[in-house]
Amino acid sequence: MVKAIRVHKVGGPEVLQWEDITLPQPGPGEVLVTNRAIGLNFIDTYFRTGLYAVPQLPFVPGNEGAGEVLAVGPNVTEFKVGDRVAYVATLGSYAEERIVAVNSVVALPDAVxxxxxxxxxLKGMTAEYLLHRTYKVKPGDIILVHAAAGGTGLILCQWGKALGATVIGTVGSKEKATLAKAHGADHTILxxxxxxxxxxxxxxxxxxxxxxxxxxxxxxxLPSLDCLSPFGVLASFGNASGAVEPFNLGLLGPKGSLYVTRPTLFTHIAKRETMIEMAANLFGAVASGAVTVPVNATFALQDAANAHRALESRGTTGSTVLIP
Incomplete structure (x- = not known):
């Protein structure tokens, strides 16, 4: 029996309930991980509110975490008990322990x-595919990062700058502008x-x-389309202000033969070799100092409702983690 946050009906932060759950033994291709830290992300609120459909109710939210391997399932050879690991996976992270498919787990270097x-x-691997795969940023590029003081935004600013780009970031306050500039933004817009x-x-x-x-x-x-040079790319990867409404595809022609894409992390990491490559790139950027990941707030896991309230009020900067 372990403790976890469960959602029995979609709604506001109050639906996050602290409960006992029972986990099975890990099956073939699975490991049991004891979570030492759990990531908080806007996507967690999308599942909680029902914006994104869940396979079933009740469910345990959360898509990322880090900890140690407690047990391995049959035929698992890549990891052993005691290994330090991190993962980005389907729902289930808001728990003291969880079962994770090996394909969603990577070895965690001691330096991280x-x-x-x-x-x-989730945020760093998202930044990896956005900067290196959705549009491969090169020296001399000018890039615009919305919510530049947020968790993903601060990583995009730092890594974009390290890749030689001029980085413009939009932020909601002067304090957030200062934070974005300290993490690589050349210009900020309130x-x-x-x-x-x-x-x-x-x-x-x-x-x-x-x-x-x-x-x-x-x-x-829509205003972002007016920020793009001809053949520019709008990468829409989140819905913090709500889902993008249907729009007239014909706008893209006269605005400069623009490209619009809605990439997701889980498409990119569906291939094991791609996930390992992305994680190595990310951990390498962190180890080199090109990217730092500011954890600006921590909440006890059982206090997840207040963590969600802080996130949705735009009251957070950088990353927030839940500690079991």
């Missing part, structure tokens, strides 16, 4: 803490006070951006 790993498996497409045009001298990384969604999607 559990808290950092838990806060960057989106509540300024017209961000007009400011992007001004900052770039009319050149605009090669790519916009947009985890905000509804509020920023």
């Amino acid at each position: 803490t559990y808290e950092a790993a838990a806060s960057m498996m 989106y509540r006070e300024e017209n961000f497409p007009a400011r992007v045009k001004e900052i770039t001298g009319g050149k605009l951006c090669a790519v916009v990384y947009d985890g905000v969604g509804k509020d920023t999607f």
Whole structure:
């Protein structure tokens, strides 16, 4: 018997219930992990509210964590009991222990803490595919990062800068602007006070951006198109302000033959070899110092409801982790 957060009906943060659950022994191709730290992400709120469908009720939220292997299932040779690991997987992380498929687990280098790993498996691997696969950032590119002071945003700013790009970040306050600039943003735009497409045009001298990384969604999607240079890419990877509404595809032509994509992490990590390659790239960037993962808040796992309230109020910066 272990403790976990379970959701019996979708709704507000109050539906997150602290309960006992029973886990089976790990099966073939599975490991049992004791969580030392668990990542908090906006996608957790999408499942909690019902924006994203869940396979069944009740369910345990959470997609990432880090800890040690407690047991291995039959035929598992890649990991052994006691190994330090991190994972990004389907639902089930908000628990003291969880069963994880080996294909979703990577070995955790000693140089990376559990808290950092838990806060960057989803956000950091997302930044990896956005910067290296969705649009491969190269020296001299101008990139726009929405929510630049958020968990994924701070990683995108740092890594984008390390790749030689000029980084513009949108933020909600002067404090967040200071944080984004400290993590690689060359320019910041206070989106509540300024017209961000007009400011992007001004900052770039009319050149605009090669790519916009947009985890905000509804509020920023259409104006972001006006921030792109011809053949530019809008990568919409999240819905913090709500789901993007249907739009007229014909807009993309006169605005510069633009590209729009809605990538997801789980498509990228479906192949084991790709996941290992992405994790190695991410851990290498962290080990080199090119990327640091600021864990700016921690909550006890049983206090997950308050963690969700803080996240949804835009009251958090950087990463937040839950500690069992």
